Amino acid sequence: MHAAQSSSPPAVVVGLCAHGLALVRDLSGAGIPVIALESDGTLPGTSTRHGQISFAQDINKTGLIPALDDIASRLPPGTRPVLMLTNDRMVEVAGREAVHLSRSFRLSWADSAPRILPLLEKGNIESRCMAVGLNYPRSRLLTHADALEQTAQPLSFPVIAKPTKPLSAFKTLVAHSMTDLLTARRRLAGSMPVVIQEFIAGSDEQIHFGALYLRNGQVVARFEGRKLLSRPMGHTTIAVSEPNDQVHDLAVRFFDGLMLSGPVSLELKRGPDGRFWVIEPTVGRTDFWSGLCSANGVPLPVIEYYATLNRTCPTFMQRRGSVWINGERQPAALLWLAWHHPEHLLHGIRGVYFNLSDPLPFFRASWHAIRALPMRLIRKIGRQLSST
Structure with a gap:
């Protein structure tokens, strides 16, 4: 990676998933120099012609911090890029190290990191809604799979289950009955704690x-x-x-x-x-x-x-x-x-x-989709067979 040559500091975008690619394109289109940090060279976004790409082993866990330190060390002295993140796990890691990162980067929310981090936990959303008078569906917090039936008993079905931690094994699971929910016990157990919440009707x-x-x-x-x-x-x-x-x-x-x-x-x-x-x-x-x-x-x-x-x-x-x-x-x-x-x-x-x-990136994504078709078909047939 070569340092961005511009009178303006670069923006550093962490992640070149489709979301990160959109950020890179928007920034580059506005004439803003961009450095993208990614760990997966197979992503379609890494084929973009915009910005400069730096690769690291880890961008979603604690390895993100040394990866960013490495980028900062290769920039001209006094350059403090604007840092932009693309998922909640990155926000959590960066928020805990906001003071450290602020020495080398400009993070728009660094000063409010102590108030940002609690909002990443879904278990804290109900109390925030109560504090400001907003409607929040009736919910229960499940901390152990053995207590699943007891925890969900007061709720009306259908319900949804959402892990409180960012980027867990699943984002949302819907259960139309207690039987459905108990069937998903093993899946829920791998992503504790989980919020069990009444489903709001509607498409x-x-x-x-x-x-x-x-x-x-x-x-x-x-x-x-x-x-x-x-x-x-x-x-x-x-x-x-x-x-x-x-x-x-x-x-x-x-x-x-x-x-x-x-x-x-x-x-x-x-x-x-x-x-x-x-x-x-x-x-x-x-x-x-x-x-x-x-x-x-x-x-x-x-x-x-x-x-x-x-x-x-x-x-x-x-x-x-x-x-x-x-x-x-x-x-x-x-x-x-x-x-x-x-x-x-x-x-x-x-x-x-x-x-x-x-x-x-489009051509590469299309090729990935074509290669994945046989496996998608096999999974679909498997789901149909298991439901009969």
């Missing part, structure tokens, strides 16, 4: 989100959107831009008084009675669907870069238009959209890899 299309960029608790930028499809549950597959003052106000209320800085968001679900229920916040990073924001006028990584450097940032206004599709998670997503919401095909579509000015 994926009732899931809204409000993204904010904060500076000492003040809103610098905002964006609201809505999901059309989540496959598997909890993972956004298709989303649209949808300005919504009520969603924005609820997001602001959730974070009010914490004096946070940096990118945050709040995901909510509208129940059959019209009330919004908190699903979960995201803190310390942008969301996987940040490309939706950029495609519709609000490039959050660019805003974060300028705000972290205390530089004047252009004014960005949200617009309706482009649909965001995660074809990597669900290859048939475009067909689903054409069948269920063909009206959205009239607008622009932002995929996680396809980009005419940066085509190699």
Whole structure:
């Protein structure tokens, strides 16, 4: 890796998954020098023509810190890059070492790290909702698999189970009955502790989100959107831009008084009675669907870069238009959209890899998908056989 040559400090993006690739493209498109840090050279994002790529053995655990120290040691003296992370585990590791990292990097939320870290734990969300008067589904915390039936007994089915720790073996599991839940006992046991929570009725299309960029608790930028499809549950597959003052106000209320800085968001679900229920916040990073924001006028990584450097940032206004599709998670997503919401095909579509000015990640992702088809078919047949 060669040091970025620019009068502006580079942005260091950790991770070149589809999310990290979106950040790199947005930053590079704004003329910002970028260094990307990745551990997996097989990812399609590592084929990007944007930025400079540095590889490390570990970017998701404690090895992240020495990997970042190594990057800092190879930059010109006095250069402090703007650091951007792409998953909760990175946020957790960096948050614990925020003081150390701040010597060599600019981290937008470094000063609020002690208030960021508790929000990574799903077990803390209920108390936060109670403190600010937001609706949160009835929940119980499961700490030992042997207590599963006793813990879930007071709840009404269907329920969902969500590990409290970032990047656990699964994100969300749904159980329509106690029998379903007990069948999943072994899977739950590997990701303790787990929040067992009543499921709010409604389709994926009732899931809204409000993204904010904060500076000492003040809103610098905002964006609201809505999901059309989540496959598997909890993972956004298709989303649209949808300005919504009520969603924005609820997001602001959730974070009010914490004096946070940096990118945050709040995901909510509208129940059959019209009330919004908190699903979960995201803190310390942008969301996987940040490309939706950029495609519709609000490039959050660019805003974060300028705000972290205390530089004047252009004014960005949200617009309706482009649909965001995660074809990597669900290859048939475009067909689903054409069948269920063909009206959205009239607008622009932002995929996680396809980009005419940066085509190699798309070709590489397509090759990976083709190679995976036989195994996907075998797994599908296996599921069908096991259900008969």
